[in-house]
Amino acid sequence: MASTGVDKQRNRRLSDHRGPARRALWAAAIYIAVGLVWIVFSDRLVEAWFSDADTLSLVQTWKGFLFVMVTGAVLFAATLRQFHKDRKLLALQYDQRQALRRRERQLSVLMDNLPGMAYRCRFDEHWTMLFVSQGCERLTGYLPGELVRNHKVTFAELIADPQSSEKVVEEVRKAVENREPFSIEYPLIRKDGRQIWVWERGRGVEDDDGEILLEGIILDISDRKALEDELEELATRDPLTGLYNRRESSRLLEEELERARRYNRPMALLWVDFDHFKEINDTYGHAAGDSVLRSVSKLLDDSVRSVDSVGRFGGEEFVIILPEMGVHEAHETAERIRHRVSGQLHPLNNGPAVPMTISVGVAVYPDHGSDAATLCAAADRAMYAAKSRGRNCVVMAPEVDGDHNDRKDARG
Numbered sequence: 001m002a003s004t005g006v007d008k009q010r011n012r013r014l015s016d017h018r019g020p021a022r023r024a025l026w027a028a029a030i031y032i033a034v035g036l037v038w039i040v041f042s043d044r045l046v047e048a049w050f051s052d053a054d055t056l057s058l059v060q061t062w063k064g065f066l067f068v069m070v071t072g073a074v075l076f077a078a079t080l081r082q083f084h085k086d087r088k089l090l091a092l093q094y095d096q097r098q099a100l101r102r103r104e105r106q107l108s109v110l111m112d113n114l115p116g117m118a119y120r121c122r123f124d125e126h127w128t129m130l131f132v133s134q135g136c137e138r139l140t141g142y143l144p145g146e147l148v149r150n151h152k153v154t155f156a157e158l159i160a161d162p163q164s165s166e167k168v169v170e171e172v173r174k175a176v177e178n179r180e181p182f183s184i185e186y187p188l189i190r191k192d193g194r195q196i197w198v199w200e201r202g203r204g205v206e207d208d209d210g211e212i213l214l215e216g217i218i219l220d221i222s223d224r225k226a227l228e229d230e231l232e233e234l235a236t237r238d239p240l241t242g243l244y245n246r247r248e249s250s251r252l253l254e255e256e257l258e259r260a261r262r263y264n265r266p267m268a269l270l271w272v273d274f275d276h277f278k279e280i281n282d283t284y285g286h287a288a289g290d291s292v293l294r295s296v297s298k299l300l301d302d303s304v305r306s307v308d309s310v311g312r313f314g315g316e317e318f319v320i321i322l323p324e325m326g327v328h329e330a331h332e333t334a335e336r337i338r339h340r341v342s343g344q345l346h347p348l349n350n351g352p353a354v355p356m357t358i359s360v361g362v363a364v365y366p367d368h369g370s371d372a373a374t375l376c377a378a379a380d381r382a383m384y385a386a387k388s389r390g391r392n393c394v395v396m397a398p399e400v401d402g403d404h405n406d407r408k409d410a411r412g
């Protein structure tokens with residue numbers, strides 16, 4: 001924006017043609033005036049001083065020579081000065097052209113070797129590209145010419161889904177309004193149909209016509225995203241079963257409880273424990289036990305809705321979070337799961353398939369607890385009640401087996 005004022009001044013100076021003409025006119029006027037004064041007064045002086053006609057003629061001739069010599073010297077000095085100025089100007093222009101070419105070369109090398117793509121685009125519904133660097137092909141699979149001015153495809157069409165598109169528009173709009181740079185991540189579909197994740201940083205700039213354009217760079221961050229997903233997976237999943245780990249299950253439970261409170265809806269928690277699992281380990285070995293753990297885990301996960309969450313709380317103990325489910329439905333779900341587990345054999349990795357049963361405790365918000373701790377305690381106690389009743393059964397929270405209260409409390 002600051003350069004606009006300077007540009008205007010420069011343009012005014014360049015378009016002002018009166019300057020040089022006026023100066024040249026002044027120089028000619030001064031020359032004519034001095035010449036006239038010289039001719040008139042020098043003639044009179046010479047005539048006053050020399051009365052002899054021959055001498056007068058000789059002096060007139062020398063006076064003419066003197067005039068020509070002096071004006072020649074002045075002309076020489078003036079043109080020499082001007083030629084020096086012109087040469088300096090030409091040298092300056094040459095240096096500037098060279099510097100400009102050097103900068104252009106550096107810029108194009110930089111742009112072509114960027115890990116992503118540099119761009120200038122319109123802030124319109126298509127994100128119409130006015131310029132893209134050579135990195136365009138590496139990033140999107142499209143040649144720059146295919147993308148520029150929406151020749152074959154618009155950049156908006158490359159954004160993977162409408163939600164991401166909306167998010168991008170919103171973020172850019174906010175940044176442009178606040179005259180700030182924007183930094184966004186979103187999925188992009190390449191020409192070969194492969195989805196990648198990109199990070200874009202840019203800002204709004206005003207062009208000579210006052211239109212807001214966007215300039216920035218877009219980088220492929222798919223590797224970083226994959227690593228982030230992997231790290232998130234490691235942080236939230238149990239490596240043996242692939243179910244949520246204890247920490248993530250606790251977080252999800254808090255989240256669901258908060259939602260249940262806010263919308264005044266019930267939610268259920270199933271506490272699942274394998275029966276006599278130690279015998280599998282003791283009989284077939286730890287690896288076989290792992291195999292059964294995986295098989296039953298998958299069965300638990302397959303037996304619930306997509307909105308439900310199954311987590312491994314530790315050892316052979318699992319929790320199932322069932323949003324928007326009341327006492328009756330939760331009991332039915334627990335029974336159905338118990339039936340499925342006991343109704344099939346679970347393969348060992350190195351031996352025959354074995355039967356397995358589970359004991360399930362059920363607690364429902366708000367009936368059996370108002371927060372995560374009391375709900376977990378109620379479900380856990382109900383599960384131990386199921387163990388006491390001979391295992392392979394489901395017990396609702398109110399039917400508490402007091403023998404196990406202390407065990408639960410010790411677990412926190």
Ligand SMILES: Nc1nc2c(ncn2[C@@H]2O[C@H](COP(=O)(O)OP(=O)(O)OP(=O)(O)O)[C@@H](O)[C@H]2O)c(=O)[nH]1
Pocket residue numbers: 240273274275276277278279281285286287288289290293314315316387391
């Ligand atoms: N293979 C395998 N075993 C595990 C794992 N985690 C815990 N266990 C075993 O699970 C068994 C749990 O035994 P207990 O707490 O006595 O329970 P149980 O044998 O199922 O008996 P009840 O719960 O009373 O029916 C122990 O033998 C643990 O070693 C695991 O990741 N893999």
